Amino acid sequence: MATRSAIINVMTKAATKAARGLKRDFGEVEQLQVTPKGPSDFVSAADHRAEAVIKETLRHARPDFGLLMEKSGEHPGKDPRSRFIVDPLDGTTNFLHGLPHFAISIACERDGEIVAGIVFDPIKNELFWAEKGMGAYLNDRRLRVSGRRRLAEALLATGIPFQGHGDRERFLKEIDAAMQATAGVRRYGSAALDLAYVAAGRYDAFWERHLSPWDMAAGVILVREAGGLVSEIEGGDWGIDSASLLVANDKLHRACVTLLSGGGP
Numbered sequence: 001m002a003t004r005s006a007i008i009n010v011m012t013k014a015a016t017k018a019a020r021g022l023k024r025d026f027g028e029v030e031q032l033q034v035t036p037k038g039p040s041d042f043v044s045a046a047d048h049r050a051e052a053v054i055k056e057t058l059r060h061a062r063p064d065f066g067l068l069m070e071k072s073g074e075h076p077g078k079d080p081r082s083r084f085i086v087d088p089l090d091g092t093t094n095f096l097h098g099l100p101h102f103a104i105s106i107a108c109e110r111d112g113e114i115v116a117g118i119v120f121d122p123i124k125n126e127l128f129w130a131e132k133g134m135g136a137y138l139n140d141r142r143l144r145v146s147g148r149r150r151l152a153e154a155l156l157a158t159g160i161p162f163q164g165h166g167d168r169e170r171f172l173k174e175i176d177a178a179m180q181a182t183a184g185v186r187r188y189g190s191a192a193l194d195l196a197y198v199a200a201g202r203y204d205a206f207w208e209r210h211l212s213p214w215d216m217a218a219g220v221i222l223v224r225e226a227g228g229l230v231s232e233i234e235g236g237d238w239g240i241d242s243a244s245l246l247v248a249n250d251k252l253h254r255a256c257v258t259l260l261s262g263g264g265p
């Protein structure tokens with residue numbers, strides 16, 4: 001059985017506490033679909049509540065660490081070298097529509113490098129976790145990216161720009177290229193889980209532009225520790241503030257860069 005370090009345990013505790021509330025609220029959301037405005041205010045409150053629980057739990061365990069949180073932003077800590085990066089509910093639109101595919105994402109950054117991360121899907125009870133140099137795991141099972149070598153057999157995931165967000169023209173070129181060259185493209189609506197699924201070998205690659213640090217931080221270390229490669233879409237080095245992200249298994253990464261940068265399969 002994989003031994004989880006103290007930092008993984010701290011992040012897991014925060015996520016499992018918040019998950020209890022999210023699961024209860026998700027049950028309510030299904031009842032609220034029939035109202036004209038839908039459950040949007042309720043979901044926004046659920047999101048904030050989850051963030052507050054995570055903040056309190058992390059602060060209690062590591063009082064000196066800084067925090068970067070989706071809802072409340074940056075909270076500097078006494079220790080300027082360490083911070084948690086938190087998305088309390090990734091897949092908010094799914095949650096709002098009663099689709100059971102969302103997650104809590106928490107990463108730990110030290111000296112500007114992600115050193116540990118967890119992505120927890122409370123509905124499927126799947127805890128993806130990874131620590132630098134220690135590997136990536138799903139619950140107690142070691143993860144490894146897929147071994148596929150041919151784009152024609154590969155399943156890709158992405159995020160589709162919506163309502164004035166992102167670059168529609170550029171995305172249409174990317175998806176057109178992917179449609180012609182691969183076995184399929186999925187858009188499940190949670191970037192954190194998309195990354196975890198690449199780490200687990202369920203997808204062979206994932207790309208998206210204009211993500212925020214909390215969407216990417218934990219998932220990126222999962223992919224790296226599972227043996228995958230992480231870059232910007234055009235192949236440049238990825239950093240927490242990068243405007244694009246491409247992750248893939250080690251055999252297909254170069255081909256995905258070429259494909260999505262306009263170079264064909």
Ligand code: IPD
Nearest residue numbers: 089090091092093159189190191
């Ligand atoms: C969103 C999800 C989605 C991605 C969006 C993100 P949220 O996060 O990760 O898959 O396409 O860009 O903003 O809003 O559900 O936390």
Ligand code: CA
Nearest residue numbers: 087090091215
């Ligand atoms: Ca998110």
